[in-house]
Amino acid sequence: MGDDLIEKALGLLCDKYIFPEKAAEAAAVIRAKRAAGAYADLGEAELGEQLTADLAEVCADKHLRVRPREEDLREALTEEQMIAAYVQQLRRNNHGIARVERLDGNVGYLDLRQIPDASAGGRAIAAAMELVTHTSALIVDLRKNRGGAPNGVIFWTSYFFPDDETHLNDIYDGASGRTRQFWSLAHLPGERYLDRPVYVLTSDVTFSAGEEFCYNLQTQKRATLIGATTRGGAHPTEFFPLSATMEITVPIARAVNPVTGTNWEGIGVVPDVEVPAGEAFGYAYEKALRHVLATGTSATVLEEARAALPASG
Template identity: 25%
Template sequence: MIRSSRLLPGLLIAAAMVAAPLIAPPPALAADEASGDAIAEKYAALLERDYVYPETGKRYAAALRAGIKAGRYRTLSGEALGSAIDADVNAVAVDGHLRLRIPEGAVSAPAGPGSAAPAPRPVKPPVEQGGWIAPGIAFVRFNVFPNDAAVTAEAAKFMADHADAKAIIFDIRTHNGGGLEQMDVIFPWIFDKPTRLVTMATRASVDAEGGSPIDGIASMRMVKGDAGMVTREHWVTPNGDKRLKGAKIYVLTSGASASAAEHFALTMKSTGRGVLIGAPTAGANHFGRGEDIGGGYGAFIPVGRTYDPKTGKDWEGDGVQPDIAVAPADALVRALTELGVAPAEAKTLSDAYMPKWPMERRRPRAAKPSGG
């Protein structure tokens, strides 16, 4: 049986693992339900049924079923199974969100007798270092946009507390994805008129079954779109406070800025409301929902895409390109100097505000070096 749960639009699997780690297979689970072949078939069925591009979904499913027939997954589990399945899927078409999520127990098990289990992965806080970084300049780092009312309230409070800023720097260099809730309390402060931001199109069959992760969100407006898709536009309605409407906005980006972070970045770039500084983003465009496929395994199934309404182009594979290209580690220095901070002071501040988390694009599982 395939069990599903709605997740945030565009939630990157890495972020999902932080927010809701998987547990090992329950003892009562029949062995054949968690076998490599069973996991691959369930994954194939979901991709065939729901993937944003139906023909590609069929090709993914065919590749996985060919792997089952060839016996490639039969004796595999954990990381080995994930690597084999990911390799076969990526050989068809690379998608920045497709990655088999393996049971946490399979990751943390000791390598052998006498071996110590790896230390638990540190959990990134959703928001870091929000406040005044220099006179008149506010700074905040978002690591994820979660479905969490407390984080939404924190984002709203940051904007209200810094409504007199002459500039705001949003650091999304370590932002791995999420939803729209925090964006929808940030944008009304910085836009001076109702503005169409991006377009989001969901596979019609998924939407008809109530499976769209963006259905019912107040900032989304239904419009006519491509055949086979249900299309909505993301809009911002300004609030009544005009203090930040003319503030300068800078957005710091890296190859780790993924999914909902890229939605944020494209919004700033395509509307001209903000300046992107750093490196191209991760190139993980397709939004979707998480699926439990048994045995502690899970998958994120992309069911839609987000794109620039003016060009019709999305950022899958390519990322959102910065307006000012610099190494991610130097992005804050550049933003501060653009705002008139002396270079030496900007460097000191950048060192104090340097993220502790990776700022590089995630490598496919199959690309990991041996033993990595």
């Protein structure tokens, strides 16, 4: 079983990986190690860990992993079944939206743990934005966000731009050799969030699509990033089952930001204000409250902001 799993993984690696030369090099290294007995007598989970470590030595790509499949995905082996299981999973975890709140001082707060595909999560994203649309400043907490779908990032971040004229990201697809441009959307459900500050909280857990969310807003100077440098994974990925219980995730494309001409792969997104991740919320909330006190006109909101300020740090 181990040899079959390894060969299937290497076949997918060489066929799909965005960097074919690296794939061939990694496959040669792993085959040599297998011939030397490096993977003998390893259980599936241990084998996945060792293969992932060996792939990392050659490719240094945090998206490239061999790992156990999640329990609720193990019956999904075809592409159609995997999509259906993914949609069900999104519904169960509220499309990654862990918390939406109006904080004292009329500051909006979004805790986003995942970025859903826009076709599945668009209504939930719009509903979350509707609940913060009249706040005076917004905190978007991505400290526990481990990724998701690029089109979901575009849907979310389009709310922070006035029209469809902001070029947010490009993705180069390895299989076709084509580059797809991603621009802010011309139409969104509900109101856009304009002319008010946005603070994005980051940590060393923030990954993949969560990082793109950060990078898109930072390069367009539309948000202030506060926290720790993110994990550093910029390659859109597909999941391929190796068996009912194991899978390989293979990067099949790479992001190219239109402002910087590059991405955050391997280095992470460096926040504008570096503070320990655990202190990021307090720092951002204080900045938001001070903005409210400097610009607000509602006596009730100003009173809330003054009362909240001493506890915000």
